[in-house]
């Protein structure tokens with residue numbers, strides 16, 4: 001793309017030019033040269049240190065042009081001052097007297113370029129180039145920062161996820177035992193009080209666990225059609241600083257239009273981790289290949305512990321001509337903190353796999369010692385449509401009563417539903433749900449938008465113990481509940497208990513996508529009123 005067009009893309013508004021020059025004629029000449037090229041510029045002049053510092057602070061130039069020597073001030077001194085506060089601000093020497101040695105010295109000190117007054121035609125192109133390169137550098141720095149930030153976030157999420165599962169296992173028995181103690185305390189009010197205290201604290205703990213879990217899962221944005229070309233270009237850009245110049249990079253896209261449903265930041269990070277590993281495994285004259293094509297996975301290609309299903313997959317490959325790995329290393333690749341590098345974290349591949357898992361994909365490794373390694377990521381392609389559907393679920397403000405004895409599950413489900421525009425009421429047991437339904441005054445059912453209105457749907461956790469789910473269903477039928485009843489992960493509910501209800505069952509864990517799909521069967525809000 002011509003640099004002029006790139007400049008228009010990366011820079012809007014007038015270009016602020018600070019020109020350090022003591023000769024008014026030369027100043028005018030330079031300004032004319034830039035305007036002749038139709039550059040929209042705003043120029044400020046200075047010819048001493050005070051003027052320069054003032055201009056840096058107030059005028060905030062996009063670029064500095066500087067004469068080599070001014071009375072009482074030198075261009076080299078100016079460059080040093082500019083570099084102190086603005087290491088990446090383009091700085092061009094414009095001089096009539098610059099010898100080759102002085103020019104080389106200027107570049108060594110951090111000047112962006114130099115233009116001899118005898119070559120006026122170079123001024124505008126050099127200015128444009130410097131501005132575009134500075135903008136590109138800023139974009140790269142920003143992308144790098146974003147990556148570091150997301151990697152930190154990723155490890156934090158990993159930690160929070162692990163920790164919250166452990167904590168839940170510790171708190172769960174307290175939640176069950178405390179009410180039992182209270183029950184058996186008889187008339188001893190002291191014991192009852194302590195038992196309640198234990199229960200309250202355990203519940204608070206569970207709430208914290210729930211919010212940790214929802215952090216660990218993160219608010220993931222799935223782009224239903226993320227172009228692979230874009231992903232590869234960004235990876236290339238991010239690797240620019242890390243990849244030795246002598247290392248070849250080959251990008252192979254089987255089809256320019258390849259796209260996949262994925263979270264861009266996560267997938268980007270995944271590719272980057274694999275590329276960094278590949279670069280670290282290779283001599284400086286190796287070849288790094290990024291490839292993308294479409295591949296079929298059959299049932300036999302998928303291990304039992306993997307969330308993937310047979311079908312069409314986008315295959316992303318990161319291939320190096322590096323040292324390869326031994327069987328021992330291969331076997332331990334995804335073990336947390338396993339590294340063969342001094343200063344390695346041993347978390348890169350683990351984080352990759354977590355990301356690929358989250359996308360219902362799989363990872364594969366092929367490696368030959370002394371020859372090289374190929375990492376492959378398979379991401380489901382048909383998912384593009386289903387993910388889009390998931391994103392589009394809209395509760396249109398309908399009211400759902402969510403019932404679960406597990407505080408964590410309760411708030412996760414409710415948070416998820418609220419994100420999809422449902423209003424939620426939470427009940428911590430089947431009994432609490434029934435009491436709630438009985439208390440809804442029928443008058444309020446008519447009032448539009450009242451959170452207290454009769455719920456359009458009831459979501460029941462199938463694993464409830466205090467009041468078994470079959471009992472809750474029976475009670476709902478006694479009350480002629482006409483809304484949708486979604487049963488999540490229930491086993492052995494007798495046929496009789498289901499009768500007379502508008503019932504939908506969803507899978508084991510009652511995962512949110514399944515739940516949303518089930519609730520989506522609801523008609524318009526009025527349809528479900530008694």
Ligand code: ADP
Nearest residue numbers: 277278281339340341344345346347348349373
């Ligand atoms: P780290 O890079 O911090 O060591 P990773 O989880 O990214 O952690 O990688 C774990 C280990 O897997 C590495 O230390 C290395 O031994 C091995 N490994 C990963 N990628 C490659 C590769 N492309 N070639 C050879 N070995 C690799």
Ligand code: MG
Nearest residue numbers: 273277348349
């Ligand atoms: Mg690594």
